[in-house]
Amino acid sequence: MILGIETSVEHVGVALGDYRGVRAHSMLASDRRHAESLTPMIQFVMQQAEVEMSDLSAVAVDVGPGLFTGMRVGIAAAQSIAWALELPMIPVCSLDVVAMNAHWSESVVAASLDARRGEVYWALYRMRGLGVEPQRITEPVVSSPEDLAVHLADRGEEIVCVGSGFDRHQEVFQALQWAQFLGASGSYPLATHLVTLAGQRLAADDTVVPGAVEPMYLRAPDAEINWQTRGAAS
Amino acid sequence: MSNFVVNESTVILALETSCDETAASVVMGGNDVLSSIVSSQIEIHARFGGVVPEVASRAHMEALIPVMQSAITEAGILPSRIDAVAATAGPGLIGALLVGVSAAKSLALVWDKPFIGVNHLEAHLYAGLLDDPTLQFPLVVLLVSGGHTMIIEMRGHGDYTVLGRTIDDAAGEAYDKVARYLDLGYPGGPVIDRIASQGNAEAIDFPRPMEHDGLNVSFSGLKTSVINYVKKNPDVANVDVAASFQAAVVDVLCTKTIRAAQQIGAKGIVLGGGVSANSLLRAQMSERGAAAGFKVALPSRAMCTDNAAMIAAAAWHRLGADGPSSLSCGAYPNLKLDAVPR
Numbered sequence: 367m368i369l370g371i372e373t374s375v376e377h378v379g380v381a382l383g384d385y386r387g388v389r390a391h392s393m394l395a396s397d398r399r400h401a402e403s404l405t406p407m408i409q410f411v412m413q414q415a416e417v418e419m420s421d422l423s424a425v426a427v428d429v430g431p432g433l434f435t436g437m438r439v440g441i442a443a444a445q446s447i448a449w450a451l452e453l454p455m456i457p458v459c460s461l462d463v464v465a466m467n468a469h470w471s472e473s474v475v476a477a478s479l480d481a482r483r484g485e486v487y488w489a490l491y492r493m494r495g496l497g498v499e500p501q502r503i504t505e506p507v508v509s510s511p512e513d514l515a516v517h518l519a520d521r522g523e524e525i526v527c528v529g530s531g532f533d534r535h536q537e538v539f540q541a542l543q544w545a546q547f548l549g550a551s552g553s554y555p556l557a558t559h560l561v562t563l564a565g566q567r568l569a570a571d572d573t574v575v576p577g578a579v580e581p582m583y584l585r586a587p588d589a590e591i592n593w594q595t596r597g598a599a600s
Numbered sequence: 601m602s603n604f605v606v607n608e609s610t611v612i613l614a615l616e617t618s619c620d621e622t623a624a625s626v627v628m629g630g631n632d633v634l635s636s637i638v639s640s641q642i643e644i645h646a647r648f649g650g651v652v653p654e655v656a657s658r659a660h661m662e663a664l665i666p667v668m669q670s671a672i673t674e675a676g677i678l679p680s681r682i683d684a685v686a687a688t689a690g691p692g693l694i695g696a697l698l699v700g701v702s703a704a705k706s707l708a709l710v711w712d713k714p715f716i717g718v719n720h721l722e723a724h725l726y727a728g729l730l731d732d733p734t735l736q737f738p739l740v741v742l743l744v745s746g747g748h749t750m751i752i753e754m755r756g757h758g759d760y761t762v763l764g765r766t767i768d769d770a771a772g773e774a775y776d777k778v779a780r781y782l783d784l785g786y787p788g789g790p791v792i793d794r795i796a797s798q799g800n801a802e803a804i805d806f807p808r809p810m811e812h813d814g815l816n817v818s819f820s821g822l823k824t825s826v827i828n829y830v831k832k833n834p835d836v837a838n839v840d841v842a843a844s845f846q847a848a849v850v851d852v853l854c855t856k857t858i859r860a861a862q863q864i865g866a867k868g869i870v871l872g873g874g875v876s877a878n879s880l881l882r883a884q885m886s887e888r889g890a891a892a893g894f895k896v897a898l899p900s901r902a903m904c905t906d907n908a909a910m911i912a913a914a915a916w917h918r919l920g921a922d923g924p925s926s927l928s929c930g931a932y933p934n935l936k937l938d939a940v941p942r
């Protein structure tokens with residue numbers, strides 16, 4: 367049984383499942399109070415599903431990109447649980463998870479999450495069905511929504527667009543031809559999809575030790591950026 | 601009252617991630633430190649001239665698992681021996697605090713043990729008691745760090761009154777700003793302390809702000825007069841500026857702390873916080889405190905700076921008095937001294 371923890375956006379999600387499917391899950395649109403909600407939610411989901419700590423075989427966690435503080439709350443929790451139980455971990459990219467909201471798509475899927483400050487995180491995928499890890503066409507990056515729109519237009523093919531990055535910057539993308547927008551139903555990464563993907567990875571023995579799990583920030587801290595700019599200027 | 605049985609064999613694992621140290625410690629019975637691991641980020645922040653919150657949060661994530669592992673290994677216990685898990689819940693940097701709180705609550709859940717969210721300021725008071733269990737209440741604690749300057753009356757466990765505090769900069773902040781102005785590097789405390797020993801503390805008569813005025817302190821004016829003096833006298837030796845500045849800071853801190861101890865009839869004076877590692881403060885407080893008839897406790901430098909052993913010690917007392925915190929406990933960046941995280 368895999369415990370999946372999803373805190374990379376405003377929502378907090380917890381799911382339990384394995385290669386046979388999802389056993390239980392819970393989700394809270396939490397107004398970013400990730401730390402307050404997460405531990406009780408894990409406890410609740412496990413109790414409801416009658417899963418003991420000793421029944422767990424791995425811990426999966428969304429490592430971003432996303433809200434830095436949310437990601438860290440989830441990763442610190444997941445790492446601690448896996449460390450204490452001596453379990454393997456499965457770190458999953460938030461964009462992979464959000465792409466799963468369009469798992470049925472035969473066209474290219476563009477997954478994008480709001481990165482704030484007028485930017486979006488995004489990556490492109492080819493889907494291989496529910497429960498199979500989507501194939502990445504491009505690696506996750508952060509850019510302006512305009513850059514993403516240009517990239518999508520240049521592909522000149524039908525694209526299914528999914529995630530909060532598209533919702534947030536609708537005006538930038540509405541002129542795109544051949545684009546289909548999933549809208550609010552696909553805005554966020556779901557813990558259920560996280561666990562489903564993790565099930566495949568665990569079956570393939572594609573796991574890491576807790577200490578090796580790292581957040582995927584894609585953006586340096588402001589102070590670091592300022593410091594480098596200053597260094598380059600002087 | 602709590603119905604938790606807390607005794608000499610109760611083992612607590614505590615995490616501390618409120619600022620720029622990632623720390624984990626295993627303490628038995630509230631005062632027997634089995635391990636205390638501290639991973640400092642000072643070098644990471646040095647180039648920025650101060651603690652950068654986002655940089656600190658990232659560094660906590662990297663250090664978390666190794667530091668917890670070292671604390672368990674060094675304590676020589678099995679994790680099954682741990683009776684409770686604690687973490688600093690505030691005050692501090694929100695993103696940094698959340699790393700420790702989230703980790704500690706998760707461990708408590710996995711091991712089915714109580715979780716205790718600890719007030720970092722209260723924990724600093726316990727650092728003194730950890731090093732000297734013979735201390736008797738009431739005590740006056742001078743808590744001086746980069747973020748805090750407080751003179752606290754401690755009448756018993758969990759029973760505090762803030763008698764005085766800084767009305768502007770914390771003492772450590774004043775050190776950092778003066779050091780930055782003199783181009784001495786970061787953090788300011790240790791470097792000023794070091795070079796001050798080569799200078800003349802009477803070279804410049806810097807003001808002792810609010811010296812005769814209650815128990816509050818102020819360092820902003822002192823910092824400004826240091827800067828103005830150096831502007832007017834560009835040839836002055838840094839060592840003399842450092843020595844004279846430090847003499848003024850320490851003079852004010854000692855005067856106010858001893859006055860507070862006299863006012864409440866304290867049985868002792870205890871230092872806490874990063875600035876209490878300062879050699880002049882330690883020397884002057886011992887000498888002047890003893891002359892005034894007070895027992896002065898100087899915790900080891902490792903206990904003065906942020907560590908998780910003091911978090912475990914405070915947690916042991918809180919668990920006994922109030923029981924565990926809720927698993928929905930969050931992080932409280934502006935937590936006051938007498939507030940208990942629930």
Ligand SMILES: [Zn+2]
Pocket residue numbers: 720724745873874905906
């Ligand atoms: Zn501190």
